[in-house]
Amino acid sequence: MNSVFNEIKIFFRQTFLVAMKDFKSMVLSPLFFGWTGISFIFLSYNFPRDLFRFAMSYAMPVFGQSADQGRNIHFDVFVAHISYINLIFLFAVPVLGMKLLAEEKRNRTFDLLMTSPLSSLQMVLGKYFSLLMLLFLFLLFSLIYPLSTGFFTEIPLGPLVSSYIGLFLLAGVYSAVCLFASSLSQSLFLSAFIGMILNIGLWFISQQGQNSGSEVWSSIMDYLSLSAHLTHFIKGSLVINSFVFFLSLIIFFLFLVFKSVEFIRWRS
Amino acid sequence: MIQAKALTKRYGSRKAISDVSFTVNKGEIVGFLGPNGAGKTTTMKILTGYMAPNKGEVYLDGVNVFKEPFTAKQKLGYLPEAPPVYSDMIVEDYLQYVAKLKLCPKKQIPQLVESAIKRVGLQEVRQRLIHNLSKGFKQRVGLAQALVSDPEILILDEPTVGLDPKQVIEMREVLKQLKGQHTIILSTHILSEVQMTCDRVIIINEGEIITEESLSALSQKMRAKRQILLRVKKSEDSLISALKNIKGVLSVSKNKEVFTLDVEPEDQVNEKVAQAVISSSCGLIELKEQDFNLEDVFIRLTGKQV
Ligand SMILES: Nc1ncnc2c1ncn2[C@@H]1O[C@H](COP(=O)(O)OP(=O)(O)O)[C@@H](O)[C@H]1O
Ligand SMILES: [Mg+2]
Numbered sequence: 399m400n401s402v403f404n405e406i407k408i409f410f411r412q413t414f415l416v417a418m419k420d421f422k423s424m425v426l427s428p429l430f431f432g433w434t435g436i437s438f439i440f441l442s443y444n445f446p447r448d449l450f451r452f453a454m455s456y457a458m459p460v461f462g463q464s465a466d467q468g469r470n471i472h473f474d475v476f477v478a479h480i481s482y483i484n485l486i487f488l489f490a491v492p493v494l495g496m497k498l499l500a501e502e503k504r505n506r507t508f509d510l511l512m513t514s515p516l517s518s519l520q521m522v523l524g525k526y527f528s529l530l531m532l533l534f535l536f537l538l539f540s541l542i543y544p545l546s547t548g549f550f551t552e553i554p555l556g557p558l559v560s561s562y563i564g565l566f567l568l569a570g571v572y573s574a575v576c577l578f579a580s581s582l583s584q585s586l587f588l589s590a591f592i593g594m595i596l597n598i599g600l601w602f603i604s605q606q607g608q609n610s611g612s613e614v615w616s617s618i619m620d621y622l623s624l625s626a627h628l629t630h631f632i633k634g635s636l637v638i639n640s641f642v643f644f645l646s647l648i649i650f651f652l653f654l655v656f657k658s659v660e661f662i663r664w665r666s
Numbered sequence: 667m668i669q670a671k672a673l674t675k676r677y678g679s680r681k682a683i684s685d686v687s688f689t690v691n692k693g694e695i696v697g698f699l700g701p702n703g704a705g706k707t708t709t710m711k712i713l714t715g716y717m718a719p720n721k722g723e724v725y726l727d728g729v730n731v732f733k734e735p736f737t738a739k740q741k742l743g744y745l746p747e748a749p750p751v752y753s754d755m756i757v758e759d760y761l762q763y764v765a766k767l768k769l770c771p772k773k774q775i776p777q778l779v780e781s782a783i784k785r786v787g788l789q790e791v792r793q794r795l796i797h798n799l800s801k802g803f804k805q806r807v808g809l810a811q812a813l814v815s816d817p818e819i820l821i822l823d824e825p826t827v828g829l830d831p832k833q834v835i836e837m838r839e840v841l842k843q844l845k846g847q848h849t850i851i852l853s854t855h856i857l858s859e860v861q862m863t864c865d866r867v868i869i870i871n872e873g874e875i876i877t878e879e880s881l882s883a884l885s886q887k888m889r890a891k892r893q894i895l896l897r898v899k900k901s902e903d904s905l906i907s908a909l910k911n912i913k914g915v916l917s918v919s920k921n922k923e924v925f926t927l928d929v930e931p932e933d934q935v936n937e938k939v940a941q942a943v944i945s946s947s948c949g950l951i952e953l954k955e956q957d958f959n960l961e962d963v964f965i966r967l968t969g970k971q972v
Contacts, residue, residue: 408769415766423754510750510811513714514767515739664718 416524492593495576557634564631574651673722697860749808768815802833893956899949
């Protein structure tokens with residue numbers, strides 16, 4: 399009993415050690431500074447603009463429509479904000495995550511990890527959480543924009559929180575995908591490139607179904623579509639289905655990373 | 667302490683090593699000698715549990731590396747061909763990280779890091795970013811990394827390769843200091859390196875072990891054939907006969923101003939040869955013992971051409 403407890407403790411300690419090391423190294427890198435800088439300039443340009451438009455349409459309602467009918471700060475402003483962040487993640491996560499395994503391989507620090515008392519699972523999870531923590535930090539900061547509107551209006555907090563949960567899960571999917579891309583080669587460029595292709599592919603997969611006309615096909619595609627599931631979260635309905643969908647995608651890609659590391663151990 | 671049993675490893679259809687077996691005893695420092703591509707790195711990666719062999723087993727201190735990797739890897743320090751360092755870390759932080767990774771007890775870590783820094787001579791760079799260190803220092807950080815958990819077993823893959831001559835000498839000094847405190851296997855393709863640092867040598871070629879010898883036995887064999895190289899200012903034929911008359915000189919051949927002498931394995935011969943040249947007024951420029959290269963060793967040990 400005691401030894402099982404001890405093993406679990408060591409499991410978390412090793413995973414956390416790897417995660418913190420990579421998290422620190424990413425947070426302190428110029429890449430992270432540059433990325434957050436540019437992203438926040440982008441958000442700081444768009445968010446006030448959307449907010450202003452929303453306020454204007456409030457003040458000068460379109461003829462024939464009463465002032466607040468069908469108007470909602472969540473759908474008119476926050477959803478745009480969330481889709482900007484999604485757009486940023488789509489392209490930035492592959493770049494942020496490209497180093498995670500590819501550079502370890504290139505610098506032979508991978509040898510250190512492989513010959514330390516560290517299992518493949520601990521390595522994979524540690525790497526994964528380091529990236530996820532980074533994106534969590536980013537999301538936390540990006541919450542400043544919607545929350546700041548609380549000074550002059552009432553925020554629909556429920557849908558906002560559920561949107562952010564959806565966004566975080568989506569970030570989890572991108573992270574797993576990009577960690578997988580990073581596990582495939584020693585090249586940072588290839589890793590980022592493959593990560594982007596996979597992300598964009600996953601994101602736009604539903605577009606195919608919607609155009610195809612077949613109802614069965616389009617409902618399958620709808621189930622596989624990241625955007626459809628994110629929409630559930632944005633609407634404020636915490637659908638179990640969508641939770642399961644995101645989590646299974648994450649687990650699927652982490653499993654691929656795990657296999658990729660194990661492949662080196664057993665076949666090389 | 668280290669037991670390799672019938673290791674075979676294929677890359678695709680290509681055999682990198684076949685049926686490699688050897689034992690390294692506690693406290694020994696063993697040289698793993700072979701030319702490039704012989705399979706040294708492959709063998710070491712298997713010893714460390716980096717990758718599994720197609721066949722065979724490895725025991726570190728009696729623990730099977732592939733059945734109980736967690737236990738085995740805690741006994742182990744490994745320096746790969748390139749030092750496994752993170753260039754965006756500070757030397758001290760890096761060593762601390764490695765110590766944690768090796769599951770060293772938390773309380774001992776500051777002390778372990780301190781001792782690794784001292785033993786490898788990193789005091790002056792301990793607060794520097796690894797990125798900014800010279801190649802020699804990076805290699806030393808790599809070695810400190812292998813040492814930091816104070817493991818019973820050290821596996822060092824070509825610890826002096828790629829260093830400049832001064833750094834090589836310094837690195838060998840550090841390696842000699844480690845003698846007796848750990849069980850060490852170090853690979854190299856340089857014969858003299860083994861002679862300088864090791865107790866015993868295991869020679870590998872084309873993926874197969876050719877021989878295992880104590881260093882004294884090896885030197886004995888190698889000494890049976892000794893050559894002296896001699897360079898003079900102006901050569902005269904009279905010198906040849908003078909040299910041939912020296913007791914212990916077996917044969918003399920001449921190529922312009924360079925003479926090559928096959929001699930018997932006694933040290934006094936060098937002295938006598940030097941005297942003969944000086945008294946001959948040919949002008950001694952250089953006299954040195956010919957280093958045996960690996961190829962000579964193979965020819966001597968196997969009677970085969972490599
Ligand atoms: N990852 C690999 N894939 C395919 N062949 C390899 C790989 N690594 C090494 N080899 C081959 O295996 C043989 C042994 O290589 P290695 O163990 O690196 O030798 P050494 O370290 O003695 O120079 C060489 O012929 C090399 O070309
Ligand atoms: Mg090698």
